[in-house]
Structure formats: C-alpha cells, structure tokens
Amino acid sequence: MFIDKRFHNYSLRNVPKDLISGLIVGVIAIPLGMAFAIASGVKPEYGIYTTIVAGILISLLGGSKYQIGGPTGAFIPIVFGIVMTYGYQNLLIAGFLAGVILTLMGIFKLGSLIKWIPRPVTIGFTTGIAVTIFAGQIASFLGLVGIKRHEEFILNINEIIVHLDTINIYSLLTAGICLITVILTPKLTPRVPGPLIGIVVSTLAANLFFPGHVATIGTAYGEIPNTLPKLHVPNLNVDIIIKLLKPAFVIAMLGGIESLMTAVVADGMTNSRHNSNKELIGQGIANMVTPLFGGIPATGALARTATNIKNGAVSPLSGIIHGVVVLLVLRFFAPKASYIPLASMAPILMVVAWNMSERKVFAHILKTKSTDSIVLIVTFLLTVFFNLTTAVEVGLVMSAILFVKRMSDVTTTAKALPNLNHKQGKVETSMVTDTHDCPQISIFNVDGPLFFGAAQTFEKTIMSTINYRPKILLLRMSKVPLIDTTGEAILASIVNNFSKSGIVMISGLNEQPESVLKKTGLYDLIGHEHFFEHTGEAIQYGLTQINKNKCLGCKHFAFRECKKLSASGTLEGKAKLTATF
Incomplete structure (x- = not known):
C-alpha cells in the first residue's frame, strides 16, 4: 500500500522531528482555523x-x-x-x-x-x-x-x-x-x-x-x-x-x-x-x-x-x-x-x-501582454465581482478557445519543392515560384496537428493551389503529430476529390495519424503502395506516374530529372526515357 511507502525507512530516530514539526504547525493552525x-x-x-x-x-x-x-x-x-x-x-x-x-x-x-x-x-x-x-x-x-x-x-x-x-x-x-x-x-x-x-x-x-x-x-x-x-x-x-x-x-x-x-x-x-x-x-x-x-x-x-x-x-x-x-x-x-x-x-x-x-506571478503574466493576460484579468475580475464558479467556467472556456486558435495558427500547409542546390535535395517551401513549379506533381509540407481548428485552413490551402489538377498530390506529414476525426474527414474529402483524376501520396506518416486512417478505412482508400517513409522515394515513384509528354519543353526544372525529361524530344529519346522508368 502507498501509506507504507510514505513511511519507508522510517525509524524511532525520526519521531522527535515529526513531533517538533507537528507541534509547531498545530500551534499555528489554531488561530488560523478560528479566523477562517x-x-x-x-x-x-x-x-x-x-x-x-x-x-x-x-x-x-x-x-x-x-x-x-x-x-x-x-x-x-x-x-x-x-x-x-x-x-x-x-x-x-x-x-x-x-x-x-x-x-x-x-x-x-x-x-x-x-x-x-x-x-x-x-x-x-x-x-x-x-x-x-x-x-x-x-x-x-x-x-x-x-x-x-x-x-x-x-x-x-x-x-x-x-x-x-x-x-x-x-x-x-x-x-x-x-x-x-x-x-x-x-x-x-x-x-x-x-x-x-x-x-x-x-x-x-x-x-x-x-x-x-x-x-x-x-x-x-x-x-x-x-x-x-x-x-x-x-x-x-x-x-x-x-x-x-x-x-x-x-x-x-x-x-x-x-x-x-x-x-x-x-x-x-x-x-x-x-x-x-x-x-x-x-x-x-x-x-x-x-x-x-x-x-x-x-x-x-x-x-x-x-x-x-x-x-x-x-x-x-x-x-x-x-x-x-x-x-x-x-x-x-x-x-x-x-x-x-x-x-x-x-x-x-x-x-x-x-x-x-x-502578486509577482500575476504581474509576470500581465507583462507578457498575451492571450494568457486576457484570461488572467477576466478570471480575476469575475472572481472578485461575481463568483468563483463563473470565473473558472469562463476562464476555462476562454483558455480552450485561445488554445485552439494558437494551435490552428501553428499548423501550416505550404507548397514545396526539392532544393536542387542542396546536396540531399531537401524539400523546402521557399523553392516554389511562378517559374519554378512542377505542373504535374504538387508537394505540400504539412506542419502541426491536423485537428478541427486547423482542418479548414488545411483544405483551403490545398484545394486553392491544385485547381489546375496536377497528376500527383504528395503530402509530407512527418511533422503532423496527430489527426482528429475532423482532420481525417477533410483529408478524406481531398482524397475523394483528387483521386478522380490523379494520385494522392503521403510520406512520413506518424503512428497516431496512421492508426486513425486505418480505423476509418482512408488508409486502404489511398492505397498501401502510396504511403512512403521518405519523400525521396515518393518523388521517384511519382515521376514514374506522370504524363511524360507534358514534360517535353518544360522549363520549370522542379526536379533533377526534369532537364532530361524536357530535352527528350525525339522518338528514340522518348523510348529510352520510357525504358528508364
């Protein structure tokens, strides 16, 4: 039992210490008890x-x-x-x-x-x-x-x-x-x-x-x-x-x-x-x-x-x-x-x-001039001028709403491409421009929890940037620690919408999101073959699925393979390229 643990290694030598401390605290407690x-x-x-x-x-x-x-x-x-x-x-x-x-x-x-x-x-x-x-x-x-x-x-x-x-x-x-x-x-x-x-x-x-x-x-x-x-x-x-x-x-x-x-x-x-x-x-x-x-x-x-x-x-x-x-x-x-x-x-x-x-902690939180300061002041004023019940209820609701707002701001979804100047070809959001983007493969970095507070922004960002219907949609989700049912529903909507004319691929999926997708059946809908541990593997697979005729003469050069794909204008070149993939 836990009470035995609290007396672990206790001996008679400890009794005088407990006796003195108990006596002192008992004397202090008498006037306080009456006063309270x-x-x-x-x-x-x-x-x-x-x-x-x-x-x-x-x-x-x-x-x-x-x-x-x-x-x-x-x-x-x-x-x-x-x-x-x-x-x-x-x-x-x-x-x-x-x-x-x-x-x-x-x-x-x-x-x-x-x-x-x-x-x-x-x-x-x-x-x-x-x-x-x-x-x-x-x-x-x-x-x-x-x-x-x-x-x-x-x-x-x-x-x-x-x-x-x-x-x-x-x-x-x-x-x-x-x-x-x-x-x-x-x-x-x-x-x-x-x-x-x-x-x-x-x-x-x-x-x-x-x-x-x-x-x-x-x-x-x-x-x-x-x-x-x-x-x-x-x-x-x-x-x-x-x-x-x-x-x-x-x-x-x-x-x-x-x-x-x-x-x-x-x-x-x-x-x-x-x-x-x-x-x-x-x-x-x-x-x-x-x-x-x-x-x-x-x-x-x-x-x-x-x-x-x-x-x-x-x-x-x-x-x-x-x-x-x-x-x-x-x-x-x-x-x-x-x-x-x-x-x-x-x-x-x-x-x-x-x-x-x-008072010191109160002043410290006020100095932050953040949403926590607002919660602090509102809870304080409601406690003084109304009652504790109302203060705690309002304070908790405000904290929850502001937390959701902060978390939704933290979650970002942005288009990305490999940095060809980087030895490992690191995929970065800063690489996408009007003249440097792949018309057939859209890659998105998703960063943060995909939950009800951020799901709508996630959907809007993706749908507004893929209206030209690329062949491949690759979602990099290694920085998505969790997904709730709202986030899953939004992702399912995107998959259903996009799969009519293209392929959805996901790389770096974490354990919790994977568990949710498997439970809802979305994992099977996307297809096991479209999940990848590393983005490089996903890109290589995506390049085998694109319409290579659309690559001829393209000057975006989003991937290292693009120069070869763009220059392959002869039938012989096309045949060799097809054999390569």
Whole structure:
C-alpha cells in the first residue's frame, strides 16, 4: 500500500522531528482555523473541529508525506456564499457531497486532470480570492459597527464606506498591534509562529489597557466548547442532493486543485513524489467525515505544509500530531479563546490574503501582454465581482478557445519543392515560384496537428493551389503529430476529390495519424503502395506516374530529372526515357 511507502525507512530516530514539526504547525493552525471560520460566516470552533478531524485524516489517508490539511483562505468566499444562500446545515451536506466527489475522482484516477487547468486561470481566481478576503477584513480591522455582510464584493465595499464614521480607535489599535507583531515575528524569530504571537500580544494589550472597548470572540459567538461535538449524520434525500450538487462540485474542484498544487510544492521542497489519486481519496474521506463533527470544507494548506517541511517533518506522522495538538489545546484552553478580540483576527487573514495573492506571478503574466493576460484579468475580475464558479467556467472556456486558435495558427500547409542546390535535395517551401513549379506533381509540407481548428485552413490551402489538377498530390506529414476525426474527414474529402483524376501520396506518416486512417478505412482508400517513409522515394515513384509528354519543353526544372525529361524530344529519346522508368 502507498501509506507504507510514505513511511519507508522510517525509524524511532525520526519521531522527535515529526513531533517538533507537528507541534509547531498545530500551534499555528489554531488561530488560523478560528479566523477562517469566522471569515466564512460560521462559529470559530467549527474551524478548530475541521483542523482536528480533517488534519488527522488527510495526513493518515492522503498521498503526500508532508501535506497538512485543514480550513484554508481559498475556501472563505465559497463557504461564506454557501452559508448565506443555503445555511450552515446545508453547508455540511455540501461539504459531505464534495468529499464523495473527491473520493470518486481519486478512485477513477482523475488526479492528473486537475493539473491541466491553465495557470492564468488558477492565478486569476487565487488572486481574486485574496482580494475578497482582504477586503472582507477591513470592517473588523477598523471596528466598524452595523456592518451587514453580503456575497457581492461591491455591496461589502459600500457597507464599509457607509459606516466609516463608526471607526473604533481601540479596535484599530488592537489590529495594528497584531499586524505589526505578525510581520516582525518571522524576521526576529523565524521559528516562532507569528499569528499566535500576534493574537497573544494584541489580546493582552486589549484586555489590560482598554478592556470592554473591543468586540471579542466571546461577545460575538459565546464561549468555545472544549470538546468535539457528537457525531451527527445529515439527512440526505434526492431533492437536497440535487440542490447542493453545484456548490459541492465547486468545493470539490477548488479543494482538489489546492491540495494537489500544495502537494506539488511539497514535492519540490523535498525532492519527493506524491500520489495524486490517493491524495484526492484522502481529501475526499476527510471532507466526508469532517461535516459529521460540524466542520467546514478542508484541503491542503500551502503555508502550513511548507512550515511543516521547514521544521523537519519526515512523515505523515507530523500532520497527525498537528491535529492531536489542536485537540489538546481545545480540551484544556478553549475557554481562554473567548477573550480574543475580533480585531486581532483581521490582520492575520489580511496577511494570509497578501501571501496567497500570487502578486509577482500575476504581474509576470500581465507583462507578457498575451492571450494568457486576457484570461488572467477576466478570471480575476469575475472572481472578485461575481463568483468563483463563473470565473473558472469562463476562464476555462476562454483558455480552450485561445488554445485552439494558437494551435490552428501553428499548423501550416505550404507548397514545396526539392532544393536542387542542396546536396540531399531537401524539400523546402521557399523553392516554389511562378517559374519554378512542377505542373504535374504538387508537394505540400504539412506542419502541426491536423485537428478541427486547423482542418479548414488545411483544405483551403490545398484545394486553392491544385485547381489546375496536377497528376500527383504528395503530402509530407512527418511533422503532423496527430489527426482528429475532423482532420481525417477533410483529408478524406481531398482524397475523394483528387483521386478522380490523379494520385494522392503521403510520406512520413506518424503512428497516431496512421492508426486513425486505418480505423476509418482512408488508409486502404489511398492505397498501401502510396504511403512512403521518405519523400525521396515518393518523388521517384511519382515521376514514374506522370504524363511524360507534358514534360517535353518544360522549363520549370522542379526536379533533377526534369532537364532530361524536357530535352527528350525525339522518338528514340522518348523510348529510352520510357525504358528508364
């Protein structure tokens, strides 16, 4: 089993390394879990439950040695939107269904498909999510009162502007202390978790110097329980499944993308290799079980995974320990979390948003001023001003259309002749002119995939240049890596049209196109004898099939044999020439 491979060569000497890394990541995960839950519109303890249950299961059942799972910033706008639209209980069902989808994707080995999503799309929606998270914390940072949260970005910004006159200077001061601490801690003591220190320092400052002047977790959500909730199985029926299938699919896709991206980064940091399909199965099972304990959707967390690796993790045991650490903190210190100011949470999420924004990559893609830049901007804007589902759908469709356009531009079809000045007589497109072309043999270089996006241009190029009906049509296809059914249909049309008065020959046919032509019967229609491995062989065969009377007096001299053919004006010469061929 793959889980055994992840513990390959593991020994007791490695346990302290996993213990230390698990302890550090667990401490970091506590404030993040609560912050992500609050920002998602649910109680802070639900983020802790997710960190514990999903964190342990993802490490135990996943396909990466170093992956740390739990609630992440990327899920904030998705989860918040589902809670606003369907309610918290239905969020749990959507999360469970997402787990089923992820598990099925892993079972049917679809892990590699997620990696095909174009980078401009992933960067676009990731940056869009970061902007949404950052903007969503401004109200808490400033301590604004009377704020109503909306799904729409514009409405949330409008709420902030309308309520700017309610700024709480104490909240602003608390948030500022936390932000400065979070930023400076990694620079002063890199191994100490900045978010935890930021919360502790700002909470102490608020409760010592201006108690009662800022909203806290306790005043907003009540005391956090110190135990996991009892197992609760949601009531599922066909109607609720159909209603929540779309949000569940969004959760599954985003969770799959983020977890596999994080696993790839972990591979790069450790020179290891994860199992993408097993990772999806682990993520799926974790998201099926977590809602049973009231938890929100979870996925691989990039920052926590990187921290896990940097602190010496050796195996998935560190991820399991991280979940156990959070469980112990919940058990013994949960009531203390009620004193944490909400203003202390805001800067933590702002820093998370800043770090996940991919701003450098975003700027780099923009600088290319290519079609990728358009996809990036459109995906980003749709994520911010509409929703992630629309952004990804439009981004993928745009990427597909632009890819087809680029590929069709890459595929070229051009008339060619041998370069007689070249020792090997290399066939080149630049050799064809009005005075240097063979009236009886038309040679075309076909370069690039012959698929639906390029097939029409291929047909138009050939048909427009052979309207004078040469005897031989030779297609050089050594640079055609593949042909689809549309390309095959166009080629069949050309063959049927041309074969009425001439011969179609193909040289250098690759394996995939040959397989397609044989399956459709076009290979037999053209005739096995008309396929050649090398162009030279095809030309020699073609010269035996032409009408040699038309060669008499021709001054094009397209081939080395042409001078002899053109000069053979006597009956004796014709007889000798005929004998030669």
